[in-house]
Amino acid sequence: MSDSKYRGPKPARADRNTGPQAPIEALLADSAFDPLRRALWLDALDQRLRPFLPPSLAAHARLANLDGGRLVYVVDAPVWRAKLRLVAPDILDAARSLGLGVAELVVKTTTYPIHPSERTESKAKPMSAAAKEALQAALASLVDPHPGSEKNPDAKRKPES
Template identity: 80%
Template sequence: MSISDPKSSKPKPARANRNAGPQAPMEALLADVAFDPLRRALWLDALDQRLRPSLPPALAPHARVANVDGGRLVYVVDAPVWRAKLRLVAQDLLDAARSLGLDATELVVKTTTLPFQPPERPKPKVTPMSAAAKQALQSALASLVDPKDTGSKDS
């Protein structure tokens, strides 16, 4: 199965057959020419997922497919050390891309200064409610209930 670049295909009309019945929301969204960038982003993400097994396990979380431009397969990494490690497996990665139907002849590696995943925020400390606070809350809630409303609601 080959992956074809959505950028290389002809633009599609907003909706070829308006009498074909309802479309799924995502199909309707992607059918519009205005959403070509979204379609391309989804394609690049799918390509990234297909090429990820070709990367060494330590490198995979630090490298992402950024673009395919003609014969250039562009990756972005989150530190210079990963750039060097990615260049070491460049031929394997290009072979994997060609096996998916891409005409990849060159690997370009860009480095970002931001990590791919934001740092985890510390979880707020939850302190249990004291017995006195729990009792006060229950009393307050009980005082809100009208004793006349405890019967049936026939009216």
Template identity: 65%
Template sequence: MTGSGSRDSLPQAALEALLADPAGDPLRRALWLDALDLRLRPCLPPELAAHVRLANVAPGGKLVFLADAPVWTAKLRLAAAEVLDAARSVGLDATVLTVKTTAVPLIDKPSRVERTVKPMSTASRDALRAALDSLQDPDSAEPGERS
């Protein structure tokens, strides 16, 4: 490494380095498919969106989806016209929809699911405090009683 201070001499993050290399093409495609799935999912009926995922955009305008059960495969095939219209609205030349059933459950990435932490209730906080106090003072007759 030289002390010239140029951008080339600075270490790159692993992802940036991979994406800059032609070897990163499969990763770039996977990221593109994931982003496309996120754009198409709101266009699906809500009960269906949780059970299907875009798997590929194949040559000839073929959209390939995965469904986690045969019932969702059938329901997505029934909604094919709407899905193809939605795909065209985001710039794809979609003409065919294929759905395959997978034996592996489709699970959203944790980053897609926002978890909210609810504050502990006063009753829960008091009960926890009493339990902790009882562990700290084994001679106390009343576990929740403080000295």
């Protein structure tokens, strides 16, 4: 058995002297998380290209992908698509200055908000007097399952025989 090629189990990490990994580093170390790495990279690239967009357009456009030599942007309305196409040469020049070999800008339109943190939350409307009274009555019925039993305390007693 001395000629066996089995050397025992291999360690999970080659260098165990470096200490524990941060959770995000552990996630990104696995090849299964390549899409996560790409999404983080695209987000960073979007942040670097955003200053080259007109301020009114920047709130409605987001870099979605870099597909070969094409920058793919997503906008939330057709009007912003037209405006982004007008500034396409400036965006392509900015991307080339960052070292990207891009030759074309593609713009897609979506119906969803580009920046989810800027979604308008539905605000609660003030309750009408009738609705408030109905709610209070419903809550009172939950507290006392037999409304009116306080008015007649003998209602719950068994008749004496």
